[in-house]
Amino acid sequence: MEDSAGMSIDFSLAPELQELRDRVRAFVDDVVRPVEQRIEAEHLETTDRQAYRAELGGLRKEAFAEGLWLPHMPTEWGGMGLGHVELAMVQAEAARTRLGPWVLNCQAPDEGNMHTLLHWGTPEQKEQYLRPLCDGTATSCFAMTEPEVAGSDPTLIRTTAVQDGEEWVVNGHKWFISNARRANFAILMARTEDDPELPQAANTGFIVDLPSQGWNRVREIETMHGPGGHSEIVIEDLRIPAANMLGERGQGHRLGQYRLGPARLAHCMRWIAQAETALDMMVDRSLRRFAHGSLLAEKQGIQWMIADSTMELYQCKLMVLHAAYKIDHGLDFTSEVSMAKHFVANALNRIIDRSIQVHGALGYSTDTPLASMFQHARWARFADGADEVHQMRIAQRTIAAWRDHGSTKTATGDLPL
Numbered sequence: 001m002e003d004s005a006g007m008s009i010d011f012s013l014a015p016e017l018q019e020l021r022d023r024v025r026a027f028v029d030d031v032v033r034p035v036e037q038r039i040e041a042e043h044l045e046t047t048d049r050q051a052y053r054a055e056l057g058g059l060r061k062e063a064f065a066e067g068l069w070l071p072h073m074p075t076e077w078g079g080m081g082l083g084h085v086e087l088a089m090v091q092a093e094a095a096r097t098r099l100g101p102w103v104l105n106c107q108a109p110d111e112g113n114m115h116t117l118l119h120w121g122t123p124e125q126k127e128q129y130l131r132p133l134c135d136g137t138a139t140s141c142f143a144m145t146e147p148e149v150a151g152s153d154p155t156l157i158r159t160t161a162v163q164d165g166e167e168w169v170v171n172g173h174k175w176f177i178s179n180a181r182r183a184n185f186a187i188l189m190a191r192t193e194d195d196p197e198l199p200q201a202a203n204t205g206f207i208v209d210l211p212s213q214g215w216n217r218v219r220e221i222e223t224m225h226g227p228g229g230h231s232e233i234v235i236e237d238l239r240i241p242a243a244n245m246l247g248e249r250g251q252g253h254r255l256g257q258y259r260l261g262p263a264r265l266a267h268c269m270r271w272i273a274q275a276e277t278a279l280d281m282m283v284d285r286s287l288r289r290f291a292h293g294s295l296l297a298e299k300q301g302i303q304w305m306i307a308d309s310t311m312e313l314y315q316c317k318l319m320v321l322h323a324a325y326k327i328d329h330g331l332d333f334t335s336e337v338s339m340a341k342h343f344v345a346n347a348l349n350r351i352i353d354r355s356i357q358v359h360g361a362l363g364y365s366t367d368t369p370l371a372s373m374f375q376h377a378r379w380a381r382f383a384d385g386a387d388e389v390h391q392m393r394i395a396q397r398t399i400a401a402w403r404d405h406g407s408t409k410t411a412t413g414d415l416p417l
């Protein structure tokens with residue numbers, strides 16, 4: 001639809017995209033959800049790993065056969081060739097279940113690593129490392145954060161890589177490395193430059209085959225969402241062939257930032273699904289619970305929680321769609337992704353919290369998924385850029401916009417309003 005100024009704003013879905021979204025929804029509801037519920041009821045993940053893996057493998061085969069595979073990758077890599085706006089629909093549908101993104105092979109950290117390899121890998125690296133990720137025969141991790149220094153500031157990274165002929169020798173310490181215990185390779189960030197012109201140019205990316213001598217997984221870190229999944233790694237004289245440098249020397253920061261842009265937005269797409277589930281549950285419960293003479297849904301205090309959650313989820317969706325639109329149109333999306341990441345992460349936490357409140361003791365129990373969702377959601381406010389770091393950058397851009405243009409307009413999404 002064209003407005004009077006000739007600007008096209010159209011939020012309706014093209015029929016083929018509508019059909020795709022419906023297909024993903026049906027697949028998640030009819031195929032993934034029943035298996036997920038059975039796996040959880042039978043505690044297969046902890047009691048029978050072989051049966052658990054067989055169930056998961058079966059789901060992936062079905063997704064592949066349905067053409068619901070790698071929604072974030074181009075068709076030449078076996079993906080669905082979607083833009084980011086289209087991807088938002090698919091990710092949000094897939095993430096309505098815990099296993100959905102994994103079944104479609106668009107889960108973190110592999111999804112971000114695929115983007116990184118696609119854009120920074122050499123043809124040989126792509127064949128060796130990207131191809132099996134896309135095929136679903138390999139899995140990966142991303143190793144940047146260190147216990148001794150603030151992960152929020154990658155210029156402080158202490159893990160070093162020193163060149164020795166045709167190899168690099170790495171020593172250091174990483175932690176919270178998601179998926180490291182299963183990964184076939186890691187994308188590792190290490191300091192290669194002693195005295196770079198810019199502090200951001202000290203680090204370089206490397207691909208590490210796993211297992212490798214010198215890469216010592218010393219423990220699984222227990223977190224508030226349970227044991228395992230995130231490893232602490234001590235790296236001692238790990239030797240990496242020079243051909244496994246990813247990108248150029250000193251470009252690690254750029255590579256990390258490049259990886260995090262679309263990956264952060266993909267998190268937001270999945271978080272929207274979780275927030276929507278929490279809001280659905282909040283409303284459903286409020287319509288069935290009776291106290292002090294009326295249903296909870298009829299009480300103003302509860303209506304405010306529903307209204308606040310509804311408005312916030314609406315904002316989340318608009319922000320994600322707009323940031324995705326900017327990526328698709330080759331526009332600078334840094335600020336929009338940053339604002340979306342901060343806003344969606346916080347809205348997610350608030351909406352789940354309100355839903356727990358409306359459920360009372362039931363919400364605090366593990367009889368509903370809310371408790372687990374809440375434990376997972378807390379991470380969203382500091383990983384992939386802590387709230388305060390995003391706020392710092394957003395403020396810097398707004399101040400710069402005022403200085404440069406005498407207006408903050410470009411900093412608020414550069415929208416035509």
Ligand SMILES: Cc1cc2nc3c(=O)[nH]c(=O)nc-3n(C[C@H](O)[C@H](O)[C@H](O)COP(=O)(O)OP(=O)(O)OC[C@H]3O[C@@H](n4cnc5c(N)ncnc54)[C@H](O)[C@@H]3O)c2cc1C
Nearest residue numbers: 142143144145150151152176177178379382383384386388
């Ligand atoms: C579940 C989970 C999975 C993870 N997976 C991975 C992974 O796969 N790979 C990986 O490399 N890392 C991973 N991480 C680590 C994650 O990326 C870091 O936690 C994050 O980058 C923050 O670093 P930090 O924990 O060292 O916190 P710090 O950098 O020490 O920051 C702590 C707090 O300080 C405040 N702060 C920091 N800078 C500023 C500032 N400029 N102004 C104001 N306040 C500030 C913020 O409140 C921040 O939360 C994971 C973490 C978790 C919890």
